[in-house]
Amino acid sequence: MVVPSCDRSCRNSNIVEAIPSLLTNLYYRSPTAPKIKAEKRFLKDIKNFDVAYLWPAISLDTVKSVNKQSKPIFWERVNTCQKQAKSILDDAYSRLELQPQHTITPEKIKTEEQKLKLVDFLFCPSPAVVKSFQEAGVPEEKLVLTTEGWSPSRFPNYQSQKPASEEVNVLFLGFACVRKGTHLLLQAWERAGIKGKLTIFGSLEPAIAHTCSHLLKRPDVVHFDYALDYSSAYRQADFFAFPSLEEGSALVIYEAMAHGLPILASPMGGGGVVRDGVEGIILPPYDTDAWVEALRKLSNSPDLRAKMGAAARQRALEFTWQKVAARRGEQIRQKMQAK
Numbered sequence: 346m347v348v349p350s351c352d353r354s355c356r357n358s359n360i361v362e363a364i365p366s367l368l369t370n371l372y373y374r375s376p377t378a379p380k381i382k383a384e385k386r387f388l389k390d391i392k393n394f395d396v397a398y399l400w401p402a403i404s405l406d407t408v409k410s411v412n413k414q415s416k417p418i419f420w421e422r423v424n425t426c427q428k429q430a431k432s433i434l435d436d437a438y439s440r441l442e443l444q445p446q447h448t449i450t451p452e453k454i455k456t457e458e459q460k461l462k463l464v465d466f467l468f469c470p471s472p473a474v475v476k477s478f479q480e481a482g483v484p485e486e487k488l489v490l491t492t493e494g495w496s497p498s499r500f501p502n503y504q505s506q507k508p509a510s511e512e513v514n515v516l517f518l519g520f521a522c523v524r525k526g527t528h529l530l531l532q533a534w535e536r537a538g539i540k541g542k543l544t545i546f547g548s549l550e551p552a553i554a555h556t557c558s559h560l561l562k563r564p565d566v567v568h569f570d571y572a573l574d575y576s577s578a579y580r581q582a583d584f585f586a587f588p589s590l591e592e593g594s595a596l597v598i599y600e601a602m603a604h605g606l607p608i609l610a611s612p613m614g615g616g617g618v619v620r621d622g623v624e625g626i627i628l629p630p631y632d633t634d635a636w637v638e639a640l641r642k643l644s645n646s647p648d649l650r651a652k653m654g655a656a657a658r659q660r661a662l663e664f665t666w667q668k669v670a671a672r673r674g675e676q677i678r679q680k681m682q683a684k
Contacts, residue, residue: 348361349362401423422470427453431449506580518572528552585606588630
């Protein structure tokens with residue numbers, strides 16, 4: 346793995362730091378120098394390897410260089426293809442009567458399309474991501490369905506039980522933005538009239554702060570810009586709500602499940618990991634009536650929450666990074682044998 350630099354605790358024989366330790370501060374004065382340095386080192390070393398595994402933000406020039414060496418390329422994807430993502434987000438901001446406030450440009454879409462022609466395989470972390478690239482015309486044989494994962498070592502107390510409380514605590518954790526449907530959750534919460542609180546951990550996108558200012562001021566809505574202890578936030582909650590409009594497979598879903606939380610999510614938010622009626626409830630993000638009903642159902646049903654939470658905790662154990670990495674390694678081997 347070639348990286349610009351890394352923390353001392355991460356260093357091992359598999360990590361190649363492109364920037365000499367003594368020059369780290371100098372390189373990081375530039376927003377682009379670390380990336381350029383890492384890609385140059387990667388191209389220097391790739392001749393000694395059989396396969397290239399590239400991250401999404403890799404430059405087009407580097408992809409072209411690897412392709413010219415006839416090295417099979419696996420390209421990591423995090424979200425849906427940019428053309429679809431732009432369409433989803435343009436529509437979302439339009440519904441709020443706002444100009445789009447995302448960073449997806451026609452130039453970025455064109456660059457992605459050029460990369461898609463050069464790479465051999467795409468690791469897609471959810472069925473929604475696979476579908477988006479299918480609709481973009483990517484051949485089926487290029488698409489490799491996988492998942493994201495979570496790290497138990499980050500959460501030593503993840504098996505702890507939530508303290509008893511008379512009021513339900515619904516949790517949203519992540520950048521509170523239009524893309525993640527925060528406004529839709531706030532609207533549904535207002536209508537649900539639940540005895541409890543909606544806790545939002547994450548910085549607010551200006552569009553959310555502006556359009557939802559009256560909802561954020563509600564006494565039953567609690568907002569924190571960040572959490573010093575994510576595990577504590579999960580452990581204090583009764584269930585996790587995530588109506589994301591455009592997503593790959595959010596890490597917070599895996600972490601919430603590991604903490605025994607039922608999941609109320611959109612199909613994008615559930616990431617293909619949450620099974621409807623088993624670990625949670627999957628609903629279309631814009632179906633406000635259904636979200637209101639589901640919020641009430643989970644809030645008023647401790648037994649259902651316990652059943653789904655236990656299933657979620659068990660399912661999360663299938664997606665530790667160690668197991669996900671092993672599955673990906675096997676997928677790479679299978680694809681290489683088939684070439």
